[in-house]
Structure formats: structure tokens, C-alpha cells
Amino acid sequence: MFTGIVTEVGKVLAIADKGDRHVTISCAMDPARIAMGASIACSGVCLTVVDKGGKAGDAWFAVDVSAETISRTAPAQWEAGAALNLEPALRLGDELGGHIVTGHVDAVGEVVSVTPEGGSLRIRVATPRALAPYIATKGSITVDGVSLTVNQVEDQADGTCHFGLNIIPHTAQVTTLGLLEAGRKVNLEIDVLARYLQRMQSLAAQG
Incomplete structure (x- = not known):
């Protein structure tokens, strides 16, 4: 669950074909606080963290994006260098500053x-x-x-x-x-x- 309040803008650093599309995205988050398997909304698409690295302020995380997801979302965001709006999943007690967002693109x-x-x-x-x-x-x-x-x-x-x-x-x-x-x-x-x-x-x- 998300709020639609973007915490930062990341950038697609690399894309690899591993059956699904393996996308590496830059961020300023502390990788120590990004859990493997956590959900992060990437320009409105809820994706699962499968890898991470770097340091706070200069970090990255990776997600696997299925062909189904790519077919139902804006194509330009799945290109190297694309800027993405990032929002970690809502945690219990966080302020609901926007509105209830599922991260499923309609x-x-x-x-x-x-x-x-x-x-x-x-x-x-x-x-x-x-x-x-x-x-x-x-x-x-x-x-x-x-x-x-x-x-x-x-x-x-x-x-x-x-x-x-x-x-x-x-x-x-x-x-x-x-x-x-x-x-x-x-x-x-x-x-x-x-x-x-x-x-x-x-x-x-x-x-």
C-alpha cells in the first residue's frame, strides 16, 4: 500500500534480460533499511526488491519486471536513463498524506x-x-x-x-x-x- 507521495526521483541505471526484465534503479535510500522482498512503487508500479547495494545517499536496488507489467505500463520508463518517481511501501503509523494507492496501474x-x-x-x-x-x-x-x-x-x-x-x-x-x-x-x-x-x-x- 502507498500514498502517492513521492519520496525521491531515481534513475534506471541498467536493464538486463533474465527471462523477465531485470532493472537496476538508483536511489538515495539507505540500503540497510531496504528489505529484500520489500515493495517500492516505481512511477506508480509496485515492484519487489530482489537485490540492493551502495550506501545511504548513493544506493541502488534491482527489480524484476514481467512482460505483463511492461505491456500494461508506460513504455518509456523501462529504458536506461529513465527517471522514476519512487515511494517505499506505507508502514504502520506513517502519515497518509496523499490517498490510498495500491501500485497497480489501471x-x-x-x-x-x-x-x-x-x-x-x-x-x-x-x-x-x-x-x-x-x-x-x-x-x-x-x-x-x-x-x-x-x-x-x-x-x-x-x-x-x-x-x-x-x-x-x-x-x-x-x-x-x-x-x-x-x-x-x-x-x-x-x-x-x-x-x-x-x-x-x-x-x-x-x-
């Missing part, structure tokens, strides 16, 4: 536009049709592992939707969201409460 969206507005960035993202019913104004959504509030929803004629986000300067600086540009693919995870509410409404309609 779909890949596409950035439609990025517009400077004051010191912030106004970003519009296109979502697949299947996700449109779960996105609501003032609701929560996770974009590349970052917990955000939806500012605006624009339903499209084909059943998809575009939603708007306001990225404040701090968020742009401490995550990869400040690097987004039109056409970029992003990992989306809808709010877990929205998922259950939509399911209940669907069952009620059938009954």
Missing part, C-alpha cells in the same frame, strides 16, 4: 497538453474509455505514482475523457511531472474508493 494515459500558468503547470491527460467513469472533478488520481486532485473532466464523444491537473512548482521539482510534454504516456491508477463505488452502482443497476 491504464496508460497520454498527455494532451502542458501549459504554464503562473508558477504552476496546467496538464491535460487523455484516458481510455474504460477509465472515464471513474474520474471525477475534485476526485483523486495517481499519475506516474503521484497522488493528484482532478481539477476538470471533459468527456469526449468517443467515450474517453480528458482530465485536467494543476502541478504546483514543488511537485514539478521533486517528481518527474515537471518533465512531462504532449504525447508522453503516463501510468494511471484510479482512486480505490471510486473503483468500489462504480462496481456497486453497476450491480445496483443490474438488480
Whole structure:
């Protein structure tokens, strides 16, 4: 379980083919505090630590990424040199600063536009049709592992939707969201409460 509050930005150092894709990622965490088998969200994807090394402030960890995971997530994050938003799994007693995030990507969206507005960035993202019913104004959504509030929803004629986000300067600086540009693919995870509410409404309609 995660909160969508990114603790740092890491970088893909190396990729090796070991059946699954073996990805080594830089981080500033203390490797002594990273447990083997621990979960770390990498741009919104919950992955399991299979190796680690380095020292606090200059460390690395490795994960194995299946073909299934790669097929369902933004492709650019699985390239050497890619920047990744990192968040260790929530621990009992930690502050829930964002919203409840599972680290399971629901779909890949596409950035439609990025517009400077004051010191912030106004970003519009296109979502697949299947996700449109779960996105609501003032609701929560996770974009590349970052917990955000939806500012605006624009339903499209084909059943998809575009939603708007306001990225404040701090968020742009401490995550990869400040690097987004039109056409970029992003990992989306809808709010877990929205998922259950939509399911209940669907069952009620059938009954």
C-alpha cells in the first residue's frame, strides 16, 4: 500500500534480460533499511526488491519486471536513463498524506497538453474509455505514482475523457511531472474508493 507521495526521483541505471526484465534503479535510500522482498512503487508500479547495494545517499536496488507489467505500463520508463518517481511501501503509523494507492496501474494515459500558468503547470491527460467513469472533478488520481486532485473532466464523444491537473512548482521539482510534454504516456491508477463505488452502482443497476 502507498500514498502517492513521492519520496525521491531515481534513475534506471541498467536493464538486463533474465527471462523477465531485470532493472537496476538508483536511489538515495539507505540500503540497510531496504528489505529484500520489500515493495517500492516505481512511477506508480509496485515492484519487489530482489537485490540492493551502495550506501545511504548513493544506493541502488534491482527489480524484476514481467512482460505483463511492461505491456500494461508506460513504455518509456523501462529504458536506461529513465527517471522514476519512487515511494517505499506505507508502514504502520506513517502519515497518509496523499490517498490510498495500491501500485497497480489501471491504464496508460497520454498527455494532451502542458501549459504554464503562473508558477504552476496546467496538464491535460487523455484516458481510455474504460477509465472515464471513474474520474471525477475534485476526485483523486495517481499519475506516474503521484497522488493528484482532478481539477476538470471533459468527456469526449468517443467515450474517453480528458482530465485536467494543476502541478504546483514543488511537485514539478521533486517528481518527474515537471518533465512531462504532449504525447508522453503516463501510468494511471484510479482512486480505490471510486473503483468500489462504480462496481456497486453497476450491480445496483443490474438488480
